Amino acid sequence: MRKLSLLLCSLMLLALGACSSSDTNKIPDGPTGSDAGGGDAPPAATASISGKISFEGEVPKPEKLQTSADPNCMKALTTETTVSKDGGLGNVFIYVSGGFEGKTFAPPSTPVELNQVDCHYVPHAIVVSVGQTLNVRNSDMTLHNIHAQTANNAALNVGQPVPMVTPHVFEKKEILLPVKCDVHKWMGAFIAVVDNPFATISAEDGKYELKLPAGKFQITAIHEKYGMQTMMVEVKDGDKTPMNFTFKASDAKTGD
Amino acid sequence: MSRSVRVAGTLVEGGENIGLHRFALFTVCCTAFLIFVGGLVTSTESGLSVPDWPTTYGWNMFAFPVSKWVGGIFYEHSHRLVASFVGFLTVILAFWTWISEKRNGVRWLAMGALGAVVSQGILGGLTVKLMLPTSVSMAHACLAQTFFCLVISLAQFTSPQWKQGLPIAHSPANNSSTVSLPVLCSLTTAAVYVQLLLGAWMRHSDAGLAIRDFPLSLGRLIPHFTSRNIAIHFSHRVGALLVAIMITWTFLRIRSAYRKHDLLRKPATVLVTLLCLQLTLGASTVWSGKAVLIATAHVATGALVLGTSVLLTLRAWGMVPARDDAKTSTREAAAWR
Numbered sequence: 120m121r122k123l124s125l126l127l128c129s130l131m132l133l134a135l136g137a138c139s140s141s142d143t144n145k146i147p148d149g150p151t152g153s154d155a156g157g158g159d160a161p162p163a164a165t166a167s168i169s170g171k172i173s174f175e176g177e178v179p180k181p182e183k184l185q186t187s188a189d190p191n192c193m194k195a196l197t198t199e200t201t202v203s204k205d206g207g208l209g210n211v212f213i214y215v216s217g218g219f220e221g222k223t224f225a226p227p228s229t230p231v232e233l234n235q236v237d238c239h240y241v242p243h244a245i246v247v248s249v250g251q252t253l254n255v256r257n258s259d260m261t262l263h264n265i266h267a268q269t270a271n272n273a274a275l276n277v278g279q280p281v282p283m284v285t286p287h288v289f290e291k292k293e294i295l296l297p298v299k300c301d302v303h304k305w306m307g308a309f310i311a312v313v314d315n316p317f318a319t320i321s322a323e324d325g326k327y328e329l330k331l332p333a334g335k336f337q338i339t340a341i342h343e344k345y346g347m348q349t350m351m352v353e354v355k356d357g358d359k360t361p362m363n364f365t366f367k368a369s370d371a372k373t374g375d
Numbered sequence: 376m377s378r379s380v381r382v383a384g385t386l387v388e389g390g391e392n393i394g395l396h397r398f399a400l401f402t403v404c405c406t407a408f409l410i411f412v413g414g415l416v417t418s419t420e421s422g423l424s425v426p427d428w429p430t431t432y433g434w435n436m437f438a439f440p441v442s443k444w445v446g447g448i449f450y451e452h453s454h455r456l457v458a459s460f461v462g463f464l465t466v467i468l469a470f471w472t473w474i475s476e477k478r479n480g481v482r483w484l485a486m487g488a489l490g491a492v493v494s495q496g497i498l499g500g501l502t503v504k505l506m507l508p509t510s511v512s513m514a515h516a517c518l519a520q521t522f523f524c525l526v527i528s529l530a531q532f533t534s535p536q537w538k539q540g541l542p543i544a545h546s547p548a549n550n551s552s553t554v555s556l557p558v559l560c561s562l563t564t565a566a567v568y569v570q571l572l573l574g575a576w577m578r579h580s581d582a583g584l585a586i587r588d589f590p591l592s593l594g595r596l597i598p599h600f601t602s603r604n605i606a607i608h609f610s611h612r613v614g615a616l617l618v619a620i621m622i623t624w625t626f627l628r629i630r631s632a633y634r635k636h637d638l639l640r641k642p643a644t645v646l647v648t649l650l651c652l653q654l655t656l657g658a659s660t661v662w663s664g665k666a667v668l669i670a671t672a673h674v675a676t677g678a679l680v681l682g683t684s685v686l687l688t689l690r691a692w693g694m695v696p697a698r699d700d701a702k703t704s705t706r707e708a709a710a711w712r
Contacts, residue, residue, distance in 0.1 A: 189445035280432035301424035302446035
């Protein structure tokens with residue numbers, strides 16, 4: 120029995136050693152460059168389209184979220200799937216989905232930031248170009264994991280145990296890419312990984328402006344819950360073309 | 376008291392070693408609890424809340440501060456710790472059995488349990504590293520059930536009752552069954568195991584609510600199979616029906632032919648009771664829209680159904696002679712044992 124005890128103690132020590140990290144609390148560095156990927160400089164945006172994303176139907180009332188799972192997240196939060204003001208719809212991605220076939224653009228050198236504040240993503244919807252650096256910041260005094268539910272890009276699930284910034288670069292176009300935190304179930308954001316820099320997001324009142332170069336383009340508006348619409352537009356230098364979209368409450372995707 | 380018994384083809388002198396048996400029973404209980412905690416991880420969708428493995432957010436998992444067990448981390452990290460504890464128990468159980476047991480079959484069974492628990496740990500790590508692919512998650516769930524069966528078997532084989540020799544159970548002379556009780560119990564256990572496979576497939580394919588009504592399926596007896604998930608979900612319902620038939624058949628057989636044998640009758644009664652509970656929990660899982668505690672209790676009760684069925688099967692093989700007829704003498708039966 121004494122030999123058995125010694126053997127078991129040795130096994131325990133080995134197991135403890137195997138499970139320990141040589142550099143505790145440190146998260147592996149992500150990509151640091153914001154100039155990943157090649158491509159041409161994007162053409163100058165000399166025209167624009169603008170308008171309003173309207174919402175028809177009853178606006179779902181924001182529901183109070185149950186955040187008691189983490190004492191660090193006790194600030195009252197509500198669902199934000201549908202953000203609407205003055206008959207408009209916010210968080211709609213508007214981007215050029217056709218017109219640049221065969222062209223590759225150099226990603227913007229400026230990183231974009233997705234922040235986690237009070238166990239809540241800010242902003243809820245964000246555009247990032249292929250090859251552009253996305254900095255995911257944890258501003259909370261609690262742990263988060265960044266879990267991007269990728270389909271085209273490499274899987275991403277990284278922990279952020281302390282306030283910190285994790286840079287990440289997406290290699291492929293992906294619209295829309297849900298991001299969630301498995302620690303805090305209510306946290307959700309959407310990323311549009313676009314292959315050209317001509318993309319924007321509607322404000323709370325549904326208004327938007329998208330700057331474009333001269334040319335003929337297919338414009339897509341997409342919302343995480345109310346689906347996608349496309350329109351064609353042709354703009355010349357200096358044009359300010361109105362373009363409105365309307366989403367309906369009845370088009371809402373139902374969850375499982 | 377000690378006597379010669381034959382286990383796994385080896386005739387040996389059996390010692391009682393009640394300590395080892397109790398330790399095996401303790402491991403069985405901890406494993407059942409571990410399956411419940413594992414079920415909680417899936418029910419709360421917390422499997423990826425700790426993105427690294429074997430570390431936890433960079434910490435040695437045993438040193439991870441309790442203050443940080445928040446949200447989904449609480450479930451995933453608790454599962455890892457309970458799993459480590461069961462792994463530790465299994466190491467002790469395996470080496471204790473190897474040193475103190477004389478029956479080779481039991482010794483190697485203990486080593487098999489050790490191999491299973493190590494593999495299970497690696498599969499658990501892979502589910503995290505590979506981000507919950509259905510195949511790996513299913514393998515993890517099924518190996519958990521297999522491991523549970525192994526430790527139950529060890530607890531049975533190390534019991535004084537088994538070592539002293541189980542009583543012989545003859546069926547009545549007018550028994551006209553074509554399927555012997557050991558074979559029937561084995562078929563029931565196989566059916567339960569396959570049903571647990573289907574359940575794991577459904578759970579890890581997110582098909583638990585592919586059919587939202589019960590007892591009908593999308594308003595029909597047999598639904599239109601418009602998606603893969605509907606087919607997976609419905610197969611689990613069909614499996615439940617088959618398992619219910621098999622368990623009821625086994626229970627009725629024991630009740631009619633072996634009712635004087637407590638070692639068979641009691642687990643058979645427990646089995647049929649667990650079946651009723653399990654069917655109720657299955658229906659409630661659908662009606663409640665996969666409420667966390669109900670769905671988890673459904674997983675844990677499924678494991679208990681399997682464990683009880685395994686126990687009953689072992690006892691049936693140990694108690695009922697292979698060629699059971701009224702003329703078989705007790706002496707012949709003892710020789711068979």
